[in-house]
Amino acid sequence: MSSAPQLRTLHRPLVWFAASMVVLALVSAGGLLLDDRILVGAPIWAKPFKFSVSFIAYALSLAWMLSLLPGGSRARRVGWWAGTVLTAASLLEMALITLQVVRGKQSHFNQATPFDAALFQTMGMTVVVLWLAALVIAVLLLRARILDRATAWAVRLSSLIALAGASIGFVMVPPTPDQLAQDDPAIVGAHSVGVPDGGPGMPLTGWSTTGGDLRIAHFFGMHALQLIPLLLLALSALAPRFARLADAQIRLRLTLVASAAYAAAFLLLTWQALRGQPLLSPDAPTLTAAATVTILTAAATALSLRTRHLELAA
The missing domain is CATH 1.20.120 (Four Helix Bundle (Hemerythrin (Met), subunit A))
Known part of the structure; x- marks a missing residue:
């Protein structure tokens, strides 16, 4: 990097x-x-x-x-x-x-x-x-x-995921069913799904513990802009100690895998919130999807470290 x-x-x-x-x-x-x-x-x-x-x-x-x-x-x-x-x-x-x-x-x-x-x-x-x-x-x-291909793709993909994260704000603006039932509501829109805003929340973040909360996906998506480049920075810092990480192609592949996993996690958090489900109370479909993303990410990471030839146009 x-x-x-x-x-x-x-x-x-x-x-x-x-x-x-x-x-x-x-x-x-x-x-x-x-x-x-x-x-x-x-x-x-x-x-x-x-x-x-x-x-x-x-x-x-x-x-x-x-x-x-x-x-x-x-x-x-x-x-x-x-x-x-x-x-x-x-x-x-x-x-x-x-x-x-x-x-x-x-x-x-x-x-x-x-x-x-x-x-x-x-x-x-x-x-x-x-x-x-x-x-x-x-x-x-x-x-x-950008000369360094891993940096180029870390910047490109993180900026796109951050855009998707920012767009979650637009999903919060439409009135909720309860607000539609009112003649002249003082509040129109909400970040919680299935429960009113201002209910029980997690420490520090305030994210709902009783319903879905779109702020989670909003926050997670926007901060791809920092986390994906920081991951690449960590890989570059570890390169002197681990020979495989010194290979620019391997760092590129790991960056692509991390970006794909991040995007999948963002979609999963959005899906969970839209179903009115608290972050810390996932149901079976959410857990299954999370396990699938984890397994695929682990497999892709292992493959990236082993495969020596992968061509990707910058």
């Missing part, structure tokens, strides 16, 4: 946005300690804290990926603008989330007043812009010729 880029090659707006999210994470952590308000079953500052930490990793990952585009090329210029648009949309979304926390109001799905509805509609537009900008970056990375 190629070495880390110099700071001057990173996308500066994304880096500065990540720095601002560090500040917001610290402020939110203080809010968790000093503000005892509860909103939708969770401490009111939990949402900006989780979002800011997630955005730190997301922004820095994209800043690095954009640095892999050829310098001075049209792709680099388009990628720079896409990254800047994504930064502006993300910054606006976080500003609106924080504003609602200060007001003591729910940010997502809130239609209680015209002002709350306008804020959520604006957030919806920022998410669409963010997703489209990320799509542009993913297409640029798919077309780019």
